[in-house]
Amino acid sequence: MLETIDFAGDENIGVYTRVFEDFAVVPLNATEEYVSAVEKKFGIEVIKTTIQGSSIIGSLLVGNSNGLITSGLATPEESAVLKNCSNVMFLSRTMNAAGNIILANDEIALVHPNLPDRYAEKISEFLDVPVVMMTIGGIPTVGMAAVATNTGILVSPGITAQEIKEIEDITSLPIGTGTVNMGSSLVGTGLIANSKSYLAGISTSGYELGRIEEVFGFE
Incomplete structure (x- = not known):
């Protein structure tokens, strides 16, 4: 199976x-080859779009089973595509790269520590999860410093004991450290996953794949 x-x-x-x-x-x-690989690996529908005219979907989009959060600069056409999938919340301020600044699953959301409190409260209400404003290993772009599914959370190996405790205070999901693409600690840049399966960047080593599977329970 493709990994x-x-x-x-x-x-x-x-x-x-x-x-x-x-x-x-x-x-x-x-x-089409990439779309087919994602479809087959996860067994889900694949939607094609841009967000604010850009291809960096992972950096501009995040969410959970309750809804999606994306940039307020998304065009009406792009917004319509996303709204056809789920409820959508738009970040209308300059810090709008939702996929970079928010990490979310169905139990918890971590957000960039410099995001205003009122936005954190709106995110909590919209996604219907507790929100923690924090860094991961000192990295404020928590959406790229970790990957969260409903079965586990893979985090940058630089995460501190205090940061782990902050997450453990909210969720009982397993939390584990790992890397992708031969040592990159920004695991969110090189890994896509849900509770069913995962795909990692092409340079990810066998050891790194084993760690991903351990944390998410795919062994």
């Missing part, structure tokens, strides 16, 4: 793709 893949030669597949439980979102320029 690693690239996007147009780029190992950072998490920057371009966002996978949820029932569907995935990829850029308009995704090849």
Whole structure:
């Protein structure tokens, strides 16, 4: 079974793709081969779009079973595509790369510590989960420093004991450290996953794949 893949030669597949439980979102320029690989691996529908005219879907989109959060700069046409999939919340301020600044599953959301409190409260209400404003290993772009599914959370190996405790205070899901693409600690850039399966960047080693499978319970 395919475990690693690239996007147009780029190992950072998490920057371009966002996978949820029932569907995935990829850029308009995704090849049919790439779309087919995602469809077969996860067994879900794949939606093609841009967000604010860009292909970096993974950086601009996040969510859980209750809804999607994306950039307020999404066009009406792009917004309509997303609204056809789920409820959508738009970030209308300059810090609008939702996939970079928010990490979410059905139990918890972590958000960039510099996001205003009122936005954190809106995110909590919209996704219907507790929200923690924090860093992961000192990295404020928590959406790229970790990958969260409903079966586990893979985090950057630089995470501190205090940061782990902050997450453990909210969820009982297993939390484990790991890397992708031969040592990248920004695991969200090179990994897409849900509770059913995963795909990692093409350079991800066998050891790194084993760690991913351990944390998410795919062994």
